[in-house]
Amino acid sequence: YLLALKGNHKKLEQDVHWLFGYHDQHGWEGVDYEYAVTEERGHGRLEKRECWVMRELDFLEERGAWKDLNALVRVRSTRTVGQKTSVEERFYLTSMRNHAALILRTSRLHWGIENQLHWVLDVVFDDDASKVKNRIAAQNWVMVRQMAAHLLRREGTGKGSLASKQFRATMDLPFLEAVLTLR
Known part of the structure; x- marks a missing residue:
C-alpha cells in the first residue's frame, strides 16, 4: 500500500512532516533513507518531483496499527510556470520495500487516478x-456515482463518452440492462 496522509490522520501527518523537516535541518547522515528526483519540461513549465523514503519508524507510537508498514514517504513537487514557482509536499505511509524512484512513480499514478475520478464525478455526474x-447520504451518493462511472466505463461497445453512455442508459432500457449486467 501507499497511503496518503492528509486530514484523515492530522497528528500522524504532523509528526511525519516534523521528522522530515528535522532531518532537512540537521542532516540525513546515519538515517536509513533513499532519494529520487525527476524533472519534466513541457507546455511552458518545469516540474521537479523529489521523493524521500525513510525507514526510521521507531518514533511512531501508532506504527503497530499499520500492517507491514515499512517506510514513510515525502514527495515534493516544484512547478515553475514563467516567473511563478509553487511547491507542494505530500506525505505517505507505505508497505512497499521498493526504491524511491518506483515509489515516486506510484505516488504520481495515485494522484492521476484520483484526479481523473474527481473530474468524471464533477463533469459527467455534476x-x-x-x-x-x-453527510452519510452524501457519501452514499458519491459511492453510487463512482459505481455508475465504473459500470459505464466497462460497457463494451466502446462507442461514446461516459456522458453519452449515461444519457443513452436513461433512454434505452436494453442498453441500461446490458450496463447493469456486465460480468
Missing part, C-alpha cells in the same frame, strides 16, 4: 452541484 446536506 457532483459539485449536489444539494445533499446529510
